[in-house]
Amino acid sequence: MTSPRAVLMDIEGTTTSIAFVKDRLFPFAEAALDGFFAAQGSAPEVAAILDQVRAAAPGQDPVAALRGWMATDAKVTPLKALQGLIWRQGYADGRLKGHLWPDVAACLRAWHAGGVTLAVYSSGSVAAQRDLFGHTEHGDLVPLFRGFFDTRVGAKREAPSYAAIAAALGLPPGDILFLSDIAEELDAAAAAGMRVCQLVRPADGTLASGRHPEEADFPGVARRFGLPAA
Numbered sequence: 060m061t062s063p064r065a066v067l068m069d070i071e072g073t074t075t076s077i078a079f080v081k082d083r084l085f086p087f088a089e090a091a092l093d094g095f096f097a098a099q100g101s102a103p104e105v106a107a108i109l110d111q112v113r114a115a116a117p118g119q120d121p122v123a124a125l126r127g128w129m130a131t132d133a134k135v136t137p138l139k140a141l142q143g144l145i146w147r148q149g150y151a152d153g154r155l156k157g158h159l160w161p162d163v164a165a166c167l168r169a170w171h172a173g174g175v176t177l178a179v180y181s182s183g184s185v186a187a188q189r190d191l192f193g194h195t196e197h198g199d200l201v202p203l204f205r206g207f208f209d210t211r212v213g214a215k216r217e218a219p220s221y222a223a224i225a226a227a228l229g230l231p232p233g234d235i236l237f238l239s240d241i242a243e244e245l246d247a248a249a250a251a252g253m254r255v256c257q258l259v260r261p262a263d264g265t266l267a268s269g270r271h272p273e274e275a276d277f278p279g280v281a282r283r284f285g286l287p288a289a
């Protein structure tokens with residue numbers, strides 16, 4: 060079988076540790092929330108997010124709605140947009156560094172150098188994705204990627220989202236390999252015709268679903284799917 064022409068990847072649990080997202084990024088945004096609104100609540104970008112929160116949670120105080128979504132890790136677009144704005148300040152002043160598992164950066168560089176199209180699909184906003192990959196221990200990796208996709212393209216557990224991403228990349232779904240730790244996301248991508256592989260990273264405690272090919276790291280993915288070696 061030919062190797063994939065593109066690799067589409069999830070962030071949390073795939074390129075990046077679950078602990079970094081849950082124990083560093085999410086608490087960072089939650090702790091900064093009140094101060095952020097006090098300083099920037101009237102900025103047009105922030106006001107637009109608050110309007111989206113009011114539309115999604117009618118009758119609720121918008122900040123209370125945001126805190127409720129944070130508490131349940133809801134993948135709601137306005138929450139993700141707001142978290143991205145708050146994290147931006149942390150990346151800019153050096154309090155945040157985008158975490159990548161040690162095997163990831165070298166593989167991304169090798170795959171890109173070998174002509175493989177790279178793209179990201181995460182619940183985190185496109186701005187947050189670009190900030191994470193732009194501020195890693197391995198430098199700015201944003202130029203390696205052709206596309207970044209978030210929940211505005213659709214939910215990660217629904218097949219049409221993956222069809223829309225393939226169309227945006229201008230590739231047949233069968234030419235794209237999707238990498239994620241979440242079996243339901245892989246189910247949806249496979250239903251849209253993509254090739255898939257579950258990242259079962261021991262340090263994240265990921266459980267293999269048994270429904271998809273599985274690998275513990277990106278070099279394993281490269282070997283299995285015939286991608287360039289790092």
Ligand SMILES: CSCCC(=O)C(=O)COP(=O)(O)O
Pocket residue numbers: 069070071072080084134139180181182183184187188191215
């Ligand atoms: C851009 S990093 C933050 C990721 C995030 O907010 C999140 O909810 C994790 O979602 P993923 O789709 O990457 O598992």
Ligand SMILES: [Mg+2]
Pocket residue numbers: 069070071072073239240241
């Ligand atoms: Mg994930």
